[in-house]
Amino acid sequence: MGSTTDRDRTDATSIFDLDLPVLPADIRETDRHEASALYRSLAKEHWIAQNVFGYTVLRYDDVAAILRDKRWHNAVGKLPEMMGIDDPFFTDRPPSILAAEGDVHTRLRRLVAKAFSPREADKLRPFMREVVNELVDAVADAGRADIAVDICEPYPIPIICELLGAPRSDWQLFSRWAEDVLRIFNGTAAAELDVIKQAQIELNEYVIDMISQRRDDPRDDLITQLIAAEEEGDRLSTEELVMMVNAVIVGGTDTTRNQLGCAISVFLEHPDQWAMLAEQPELAKNAVEECMRYFGAIRGTGRFASEDIVYRDVLFPAGTFVFPSLASANHDDGVAVGDVETFDITREPVAGRMQMGFGSGIHYCLGASLARAELQEALPILAQRMPDLTAAGDIRWKPSTTAIFGPDHLPVTFRT
Template sequence: MTLVSDADLPRLDYEHCNDPADVHRLIAQARAQAPIAIGPHGPELLSYDLVRAALRDNRFEVPRGMFLAAQGITSGPLWERANNSLLGLDGESHTRLRRLVAKAFAPRNAERLRDTCIAIVTELTDPHLAAGHCDVVADIAVQYPIPVICALLGAPRGDWPLFSRWADDIFKMFSWDLGEHAESVEAAWRQLDDYVDDMVARRSCTLTDDLLSDLIRAEVDGDRLNHAELQMLAGGVLLAGTDTTRNQLAAAVQVLCDYPDQWLLLAEKPDMAPLFVDELLRHTPIAMSTVRITRDDVDLGGLTIAAGTQVALNIAAANRDPQVYDDPERFDVNRVGPPAMMTFGGGLHYCLGVHLARVELTEALRVLTGKLHNPRCDGRPPWKPMTGITGPATLPVTFDAA
């Protein structure tokens, strides 16, 4: 079988783009030639079937260190944190942690935050109604997830600014200029660890109705989370639940502004919000791809991917595969029985926060479409770099108060 490195495959590079429409056009052109393309950092899987198969194949492993190794950082506290996180673990270590925390991330825990989500996004939106305009990114989306994460963990409102600052600093760990920020990243991690230590000490005496208490209670066949694992999971919740929600909400609002009839439909029928969320996640995910390393030689799509190859599993391409979705470029909330989109991943690393993410997006869109009438984007907003987590850098919107 031919090695993927020797095959005549289309080239695909969208790192220079700042508009998702351009990215999807380039993906469609490449996918029309072959289900695998060659990107700047290795092969990219473009078809729904190949991406789905790779997500569920344990021969595709999460690269150790992710952004760190690419910048020459292969040891030290940040390297240890990256590789001992839930995302960085594979095999039995990962399976054990998933088994222990499964109940803590069950749908009921997300449901009990539904009213909190409504209250927070209402509080963020109402001050802008009289003016008839706002920047959805800066004024609403950026500020929305931190209070929800604090409520999830059981942290008081007065500590929202602390969590916001820690999240902003820790996210620099995933930038391409980490060397300039390593000290502030490590300091933020230590401060978050100390905060979680104090919370764990208090919860250990009196457990409450929050995620941290559920993690302390977690037990399977006598096995429990140790202290370092509690710290890691609390930090992981802050990271995984902040930037993703911020960007996905802003991206969803932009898409619905492009489809004003759909915005109006959701305003008139708020019970349809869960359907809107799933179609928005399919149509415009804010993570274009996820990266894996092949542990062994893998035969896929009629080609062999050699062991040790970095492979991009292109989520955006899978979500718009015309072999799976009719007219995939169109936003269509009325699709009949669409296959599950790949935005939350699959297999071993399927997103633990899927239930909370859906609740957050559902209630935010219900509030926004109910309060803002006839929203218009002021021009075509630029997006952040299309590698990693992306989304509108800014989203000025003019509207009529509903």
């Protein structure tokens, strides 16, 4: 999309002058089903609503359009500023691929795309199955488990370590680093800067050492692939390599573990579909897309206007924050054949209207193929090895200040 002209600005109505529905300040505290109903009700009135930080985009087509418009920049790079963090350690670092824009983002994406292809993710599927089965083995005889703690929490780390080429002896180390580094995305980050910084420093030192080893001794792992990545004489610097490994850990840990937990919570409400998945594991691909559409761990994302932008005859002045609601978009009419409020793992995705859990546009999730593979391998194995899965108490959800939503505790029983 092109730049906004003076004529566009003259003909458009400022977003500040519109009479918009207003989302409650405590919307994140609201029960998921109630929140979904509220979003759907508001979406019938308008495509956008006001929130305490800016504006929430409610409808699928508008969410997709804004995510695909390069003038809307990813707000993740603004997080320190939004949280009042002024420590140069967090504010002066080079942009991550998660936040980079323009030519910088295009270059990084071009150099690393092959390493994150579906083909590369598929190579790890046997190991994914091994990890899931090992986790189930530990609770199988008891016939009960805390799915969030026993399965979801530990599942992604061994796979990330295998991807990077880190040894099993360092799995717990990576788990701690991932947990602490990811605190930067929580609403409590400003109070936890020392913990976040220490974990980031330790992780960076570890990765720099790994890079040095792989330069001398190349192996079949992601770091070696990234070191070798080259196009027209261009290569990633050591600093960029460290950034990419950080992006893998940030993007590939909490997202997967929380999405798996959200998916299982939905299956607990639909035991017939759990049994169906056990009997028909070939439904795994559709099941993952339906789980992410119906209850995604990432409920929204943030963008800010890099310049004055006119969209739908509305002027968004430079610096305006909008928050495309992925959850609302995924429940928009037309995203699914039939009733969008019905959970159905046999449902085929609608062509051209895929679920929005991985975003869209230039910041479409780089690790989508890996995440899909992890979920597609885990869910059928869990369904087969944990038949008659039943909640054994209330699910305790993560606090509203947590960036990526999911269960903290999910107690279940199952038939042994």
